[in-house]
Amino acid sequence: MTEEPCKEVTSAFRITGLTKVYGEGAAAVHALRGVDLVIPSGELVVLLGPSGSGKSTLLNIIGGLDRASDGQVYFRGQELTALSDAELTRYRRDHVGFVFQFYNLMPSLTARENVELVTEVARNPMDPDEALALVGLHARTEHFPAQLSGGEQQRVAIARAVAKQPTVLFCDEPTGALDSTTGRAVLKVLKDVNERLGATVLIVTHAAATAAMADRVLHFADGAIREVVVNKTKLSPEEIEW
Amino acid sequence: MSPLDRKLLRDLWRIKGQAVAIAAVIGVGVLMLVMMTGIVTSLDETRRAYYERYRLADIFASVTRAPDRLISDLSSIPGVSVAEGRVTGSALIDLPGLDLPLRAAAVSLPDFGEPRLNDIYLVAGRRLDSDRSSEILLLEGFAKAHGLQPGDALSATMNGARRTFRIVGLAQSPEFLYTTAPGELAPDDSRFGVIWMSRTALAAAYDMDGAFNQALLSVGRGSERTAVFAAVDRMLDHHGGLGAYGLEDHESNRFVSEEISGLRAMSSGVPPIFLGVAAFLLYIVVSRMVQTEREQIGLMKAFGYTNVEVGAHYFKLVLAIAAGGALAGCLAGIAAGRALIEVYLEFFKFPFLVFQLDPGAFVVGFSVSVLTASTGGLIVLRGVFALSPATAMNAPAPPDYSRTGRIGQSLNRHLDQPSRMVLRRLTRQPGRMAGAMLGIAAGMALSVGMISILAGFDRTLALTFTVIDRSDVTVTFTEAMSEKAILELQRMPGVIEVEPVRIVPAVLRNGLKTYRGAISGLVTEPRLNRAVDKDIMTIPTRREGVILATALADILGIASGEMLTIEVREGRQPVLDIPVIGIAQSLLGSPVYMELGALNRALREPNRVSGAYLRVDSIHSQSVYRTLKDMPTVAGVSLKADARNAFQKLMDTGAGAMRYIMAAIAAIITFGVVYNAARIAYAERARDLASLRVIGFSKGEVAFVLLGELAIVTLVALPVGALLGYYLSFGIAAGFSSDLYQIPAVFTPRSYGAAALAVVAAAVTSGWLVKRDIDRTDLISALKTRE
Incomplete structure (x- = not known):
């Protein structure tokens, strides 16, 4: 994509009529049915809803991992839905951080090297050690994934995601494989990233309680956004009932 | 059908590309074995039947001139069942349009009835009429080479006198399967003829009235041949005997035997090498394939399936591929053998075919494939059985690379992260990588071996005819x-x-x-x-x-x-x-x-x-x-x-022709080995590669991580394969060499270069095929699936 983000726009994403259909004919599954949405810059947004309600599909499309069947997505005024594969790769590389349920770390690289994997190619990365310190892992930088607990691996994944100083951070069930204590710690890291780096953070989750820490909560059902709730007061991750 | 069997079928369908690649490699190994042994057995049987049906003599004895009455003396030698005398002589055939006269043998047939030994097979026309001394039968191969037919006239010089004969029939004989021009080694139909004439007519031409100059003898089974030879030589000594010799020293038979035994040496020497390479590859592939199923095995055990049930399930998977490949190899081997034997029949000029397969080849082919596949599967399953079902319930544990982390710290500084990933994969499981490397090296060795054999044939011709x-x-x-x-x-x-x-x-x-x-x-x-x-x-x-x-x-x-x-x-x-x-x-x-x-x-x-x-x-x-x-x-x-x-023709149509087929099979195996190595590496890494794509690595960068590994393994395999190929060449060369010609193993930079090029081409093609899959990866599903 071209490197001239529109500075006037305060929205990170502007989405109109976004539709995603899997399959054809009678077997067609409508994962998204014409979603219209604006996500302001710098917010922490939680996407809630049952399985198959379309929240992950939305995340994948605006994260540049999947293509829409119809509709447009604008990222800082740039139409993502019009980009080529190579341009989408560039977009992910420069602007997007991802955190997944199963961490997806490279087993052959140490914690620091996993972070360096990203900082080597990013345009404006932070120091890998600083990123690991941000998630509280400054003492374990030389460990391989196999030597880390699940929570630690997820924190490395977050460090990897934030080390490029992403504009947006996408998290798909980041606490799904973790216990409550570790889960809280991970959420706290996400909140820190949101506040200290000013990154827009989108979290897809089943855990409704997570919504209490968000600026904005999107409730999904049957491929559409049923309700958007803007929190006047937010809880800190430590206060969340798990 | 049990759910496990249904899973088996679906798994087979899912990995069909790989399964076919594995089955193909084992299949061509088996194909070669079945084909070669089938050809050899059939040729052997056909020759035996042909000799028997046309009563080819066991002993030949030439004399200057011996009276006919000596025949009854010869037949009374203990052990001799039949003795017959005949007249033979050399003749020169003069064909219009040819600058040079062609040499021929003139052989007598009894005036009445069929010969008791060394009968002929009449291909066209009729037998001789003893009343007409100008009638001849002509060897079919020679007649064909010069477009001669029954009814045509033929001018020949016998014993200094030039005469014109009439061809009344074309014949074949087990005695003259091969005819060689004088002073030459390679047979040539067109330059040596055989003329059969009635005994009286030929005796007149060579002044052999009431006499013979060649005795033919057949001996009973189990008789003491040395004693027979001695007795024959003693009897014929006064008549200018040139020494009796057995069928094994008969020129045509020696040639046929050499060609068949050349094929036999090849069939017992070369296919096992190919099959061995295929089996080794199968072992590597199967063990890695079962390894990638680790998670599912844990799950099945968690559901309450026993080790034996799970083991049997994977055993069936392995068996299906190995047995499928072996079966396809057997069938293709029979088909290829049948097709090739037709070519050889023409080459050997057998008038009929006794097609016979060697059941041993099926058994060997099948058991080698199934055994190696099972061993590969079993060794891995043993580790899998030790696996606790709980492993399947947890998030997949990343493979432990901690022991490799300290390797080459200084080197690390100069490498980017993708290069480190490549390097650590190589060093983390040196056994696995060595296996992949050896597999490719074995493929390369086959190619080197076959290319050096191809060069060896050229060397033989060049050395003989120019140096x-x-x-x-x-x-x-x-x-x-x-x-x-x-x-x-x-x-x-x-x-x-x-x-x-x-x-x-x-x-x-x-x-x-x-x-x-x-x-x-x-x-x-x-x-x-x-x-x-x-x-x-x-x-x-x-x-x-x-x-x-x-x-x-x-x-x-x-x-x-x-x-x-x-x-x-x-x-x-x-x-x-x-x-x-x-x-x-x-x-x-x-x-x-x-x-x-x-x-x-x-x-x-x-x-x-x-x-x-x-x-x-x-x-x-x-x-x-x-x-x-x-x-x-x-x-x-x-x-x-x-x-x-x-000679070139002989090498290209006889046993030597097999070299082209073997070279093709070597190429197939080489490609199969490399392609499988790439496929498995991809299967093991699909998830990591998708993760890299997600975090912003381009398709090319991601491909580097996978193909870099393949490239290094391939590059290491090249010199190892060259070395293995060097030794392999001598074995293959020995298989191709016979009494008639020796094939040296010829090593030139060109043969190594060509083999290396073949391997690199296979690697590039495989890499390209796998890269296509990487490019098509569905990023989302790759992330959702657990290992």
Whole structure:
């Protein structure tokens, strides 16, 4: 994509009529049915809803991992839905951080090297050690994934995601494989990233309680956004009932 | 159908590409075994049946002239079941339009009824009418080569008299499956004919009324042949007997036997190498495949399936692929064998075919495939059985790379993260990588081996026809002539150089080892046809000894400096004890060289020559040939170009033709090995690669992580494969070599380069195929699936 983000726009994403259909004919599954949405810059947004309600599909499309069947997505005024594969790769590389349920770390690289994997190619990365310190892992930088607990691996994944100083951070069930204590710690890291780096953070989750820490909560059902709730007061991750 | 079996079918469908690639590799290994053994068994059986049906004699004995009554004496020798006398002679066939006369053998058939031994198979026309002395039957191969048919006239010179005959039929005979022009080694249908005539007519032509000059004998099973030979030789001695010899020394049969045993040596030597490589690959592939199923195995165990049930499930998967490949290989082997045997039938000129398969080949092919596949599966499953079901319930544990982390710290500083990933994968499981590397190296070795064999065939021809033999024409006289004949040749315009030669048949003995061949008497410093040493330098012939070809020295188990017994089968038939003074490099035939004067002295026939090598000015070659044709003393003229073509044809249609098929199979296996290595590496890493794509790595960068590994494994495999191939070549070369020709393993930078290129091409193609899959990866599903 071209490197001239529109500075006037305060929205990170502007989405109109976004539709995603899997399959054809009678077997067609409508994962998204014409979603219209604006996500302001710098917010922490939680996407809630049952399985198959379309929240992950939305995340994948605006994260540049999947293509829409119809509709447009604008990222800082740039139409993502019009980009080529190579341009989408560039977009992910420069602007997007991802955190997944199963961490997806490279087993052959140490914690620091996993972070360096990203900082080597990013345009404006932070120091890998600083990123690991941000998630509280400054003492374990030389460990391989196999030597880390699940929570630690997820924190490395977050460090990897934030080390490029992403504009947006996408998290798909980041606490799904973790216990409550570790889960809280991970959420706290996400909140820190949101506040200290000013990154827009989108979290897809089943855990409704997570919504209490968000600026904005999107409730999904049957491929559409049923309700958007803007929190006047937010809880800190430590206060969340798990 | 149980759910596990349904899973089995779906798993097979899911991995169909890989399954087919594995099955194909094992399949071609089995194919080769089944095909080769099938061909050999069929040829052997067919030959046996052919000989039996046409009553080919077991013993042949030539004499100058023996009275017919001797036949009853011969048949009364204990052990002899049938004895028959016949008249044979040499003839020259003059065909219009040909510059050179063609040599032929004239053979008598009884005036009435069929011969009791050495019957003929009438292909076209009718048998001889004994009342008409001008009727002949002609050897089918020769007739075909010259477009002659029953009803045509043929002009031939017999015993100095030129006559015109009428061809009444075309025949084949197990006795003349192969015909070789005089002075040559390779058979050539077009340049040697066989004429059958009635006994009375032929006896008249050769002054053999009431006499025979060749006795044929068949012996009962289990009879003492040495005693029979001795008795026959004793009886025929007074009549100019040239020594009885068995079927095994008969020229045509020796040739057929050599070709068949060449194929047999190849079928027992080469396919196991191929099958071994295929089996090794299968083992590697299966063990890695089961490894990637680790998670599912844990799950099944968590559901309550026992180790045995889970084991049986994977065992079936492995078995399905291995047995499928072996079965396909068997069927394809039968089909290929059937197709090829037709080619060989034509080559061997068998009039019918007894197609027979070797059940042993199926058993061996099947058990090798299934056993290696099972071993591969079992070794991995053993580890899997130890796995606790709980492992499947947790998030997948990343493979532990901590022990590799400290390797090459200094190197690390210079590498980016993707390169480190490649390097650590290689060092983390050195066994697995070594396996993949060895697999590719084995494929490379096969290619190197086959390419060096292909080069070996060319070397054999080049060495023989440009280095050893530098003449243009070989002239064979009707009998040993005085040296004046050489002067006559020298005087011919267009003849640049003439070198005399005397070739006499002889039996060579070293202890119990004997060989029936011929001695070439050469001048002291031969220039046109010579013995050469390893460095291609002429070995001068010396009065005091003989020079043997390497192949013959091996057959006789004799070395330079040892004494050789030579029983000359010509003239006064002297027996010589003579030292071996040199071993000559010869890749064609098994020549023995002796100094011409010494040979003549031994025969007490001074200044005799039986032929000559000529160098001819190419401008005058036509007139030289015409003059030679008109010389009554010339029995045969052979052009080197014809001889070379005949050999090339022999190598391309006989046992040697197998080299092309083997080279193709080697290429298939090489590709299969490399492709499988790439596929498995991809299967193991799909998730990591998708993760890299998600965090912003381009398709090319991601491909680097996977293909970098393949590239390094391939690059390491190249020198290892070259080394393995070097040793393998000798084994394959031995399989291809026979009494008729030796194939050296030839190593040139070109053969290594070509093999390396083949492997690299296979790697690039495989890499490209796998990269296509990487490019198509569905990023989301790759992230959701657990390992």
